[in-house]
Amino acid sequence: MARHPAFLSGLSILQTRPSLLMETTKTPGFSQAALCFGGIFLLISTGIFWLDINLHLLLITALVWACLHGHRLGHSFQSMRSGMSEGIQKGLGAIYIFIIIGMLVAAFIESGTVAWLIYYGLEYLSPGLFLPVSLILCTLMSLATGTAWGTVATAGVVLLEIGSAMNIPLPLIAGVVISGASCGDKMSPVSDTTNLSAMSAGAPLFRHIKVMAWTSTPAYTLTLLTFTLIGFSYTSEPNLPDSIQMMQSALSSSFSISLLAVLPLVVLVICSARRMAPEIAMLASILTAGFVAIAVQGVDVTQFLNSLQGGYKANTELETLNNLLSRGGIQSMMWTLSLCLIALALGGVLNKLGILTALLKGVISRVQSTGSLIATTISTGFLSNMCLGEAYLSIILGGQLYKKAYEKRELDSAMLSRSLEEGATLTTGLIPWTTSGLFYSATLGVSVLEFAPWALFNLLSPMLAIIMVFLGIGIFKKRRTAQANTQDAEYLSE
Numbered sequence: 099m100a101r102h103p104a105f106l107s108g109l110s111i112l113q114t115r116p117s118l119l120m121e122t123t124k125t126p127g128f129s130q131a132a133l134c135f136g137g138i139f140l141l142i143s144t145g146i147f148w149l150d151i152n153l154h155l156l157l158i159t160a161l162v163w164a165c166l167h168g169h170r171l172g173h174s175f176q177s178m179r180s181g182m183s184e185g186i187q188k189g190l191g192a193i194y195i196f197i198i199i200g201m202l203v204a205a206f207i208e209s210g211t212v213a214w215l216i217y218y219g220l221e222y223l224s225p226g227l228f229l230p231v232s233l234i235l236c237t238l239m240s241l242a243t244g245t246a247w248g249t250v251a252t253a254g255v256v257l258l259e260i261g262s263a264m265n266i267p268l269p270l271i272a273g274v275v276i277s278g279a280s281c282g283d284k285m286s287p288v289s290d291t292t293n294l295s296a297m298s299a300g301a302p303l304f305r306h307i308k309v310m311a312w313t314s315t316p317a318y319t320l321t322l323l324t325f326t327l328i329g330f331s332y333t334s335e336p337n338l339p340d341s342i343q344m345m346q347s348a349l350s351s352s353f354s355i356s357l358l359a360v361l362p363l364v365v366l367v368i369c370s371a372r373r374m375a376p377e378i379a380m381l382a383s384i385l386t387a388g389f390v391a392i393a394v395q396g397v398d399v400t401q402f403l404n405s406l407q408g409g410y411k412a413n414t415e416l417e418t419l420n421n422l423l424s425r426g427g428i429q430s431m432m433w434t435l436s437l438c439l440i441a442l443a444l445g446g447v448l449n450k451l452g453i454l455t456a457l458l459k460g461v462i463s464r465v466q467s468t469g470s471l472i473a474t475t476i477s478t479g480f481l482s483n484m485c486l487g488e489a490y491l492s493i494i495l496g497g498q499l500y501k502k503a504y505e506k507r508e509l510d511s512a513m514l515s516r517s518l519e520e521g522a523t524l525t526t527g528l529i530p531w532t533t534s535g536l537f538y539s540a541t542l543g544v545s546v547l548e549f550a551p552w553a554l555f556n557l558l559s560p561m562l563a564i565i566m567v568f569l570g571i572g573i574f575k576k577r578r579t580a581q582a583n584t585q586d587a588e589y590l591s592e
Contacts, residue, residue, distance in 0.1 A: 185446020
């Protein structure tokens with residue numbers, strides 16, 4: 099078939115000038131960036147608070163909304179899909195860890211590690227020491243399991259019952275429980291939010307935890323001292339509820355409460371202290387837990403391996419204890435994992451389109467100091483929680499928004515991950531309409547506005563993080579490479 103000369107001429111031009119085949123894209127202005135981002139906030143907040151739509155579907159809707167803006171800016175679907183893939187690729191390390199976390203939680207329960215913590219935590223409860231011991235118990239449970247919600251729904255419910263029998267105000271007990279659960283969840287290497295924050299900022303997991311300790315340690319110390327002083331006013335010795343003895347009896351009948359049960363947790367701590375990769379540390383702890391479960395708890399190999407996949411299924415005479423122990427397994431992480439994948443894809447598209455850069459260009463340009471940058475990051479996390487109602491998305495978007503600003507100031511990536519935890523993880527339970535706030539209120543029977551003033555750790559840690567940075571305390575710069583240090587040494591020796 100003959101070709102028209104004009105067609106052949108045009109084809110020749112395209113072949114010699116391939117740039118004409120490339121898509122022409124536009125940089126979004128502030129108004130379009132605000133419209134795109136504002137639409138995402140509106141979609142998610144309306145869907146969660148008024149329409150009760152699943153968060154996964156809301157994120158997919160927000161992803162479609164962002165792609166429509168990308169189309170208006172001249173981006174092809176292939177280009178936007180590439181942005182999604184790039185966003186997901188950045189989170190692959192955390193995705194691997196999510197799967198191992200589910201296995202680790204189930205292994206800790208099978209080995210009796212969680213049962214040991216509960217048993218001896220309840221052993222030392224007394225009216226005068228109830229508040230500080232409850233704080234420590236919830237911290238240890240959340241640290242071991244990596245879930246604040248699970249701790250509140252189990253130990254929190256039991257402690258609320260015991261504390262009310264001691265005439266301790268319910269909002270105060272709820273504040274203690276949430277403070278301990280939040281601290282343990284924030285500092286746990288098996289927590290999804292801890293891993294998500296490290297991943298979003300591009301920080302090594304245990305480096306992230308180490309840097310968080312600078313603000314978490316003084317905040318936790320002040321919280322513990324305050325609750326200890328308050329506890330002195332409850333020195334009467336009423337008869338403790340029978341639920342303590344019942345739970346200890348149920349635990350001892352289902353598990354061997356042996357000191358060996360703590361071995362998996364010890365292995366995890368030692369591996370973490372030796373700076374092993376989190377995957378290796380967790381797998382070593384799982385193997386240790388398997389040995390303890392088989393040798394001490396009498397669990398057969400098949401049951402242990404099935405628990406790693408589907409989670410532990412408790413069958414005791416206490417429903418509260420069954421709720422506490424029936425958890426873990428790879429499948430338990432699928433909800434968080436799928437949510438993470440969609441949110442990472444959304445963040446990747448927004449980054450590809452330049453929406454985040456256009457939106458924050460004015461804000462970041464006004465940040466004149468490291469202290470202002472930290473305060474802005476933490477405040478953004480809190481405001482994102484208020485708008486989105488969910489910490490996961492706030493963490494991921496915060497990492498996308500501020501990563502370049504921290505790199506420009508040569509700050510350690512763990513400084514960003516710490517600020518994401520302070521602003522998003524710790525404040526989400528203090529907002530009445532967030533998923534965490536609604537869960538805590540419904541589970542404990544205390545409104546958010548009542549317990550929020552007593553969630554001291556959640557309040558103190560973000561405030562101390564801002565104050566300390568303005569005072570020049572706890573600021574970490576980017577680590578210098580070995581090559582740079584060698585060059586400096588050669589320069590000084592000349």
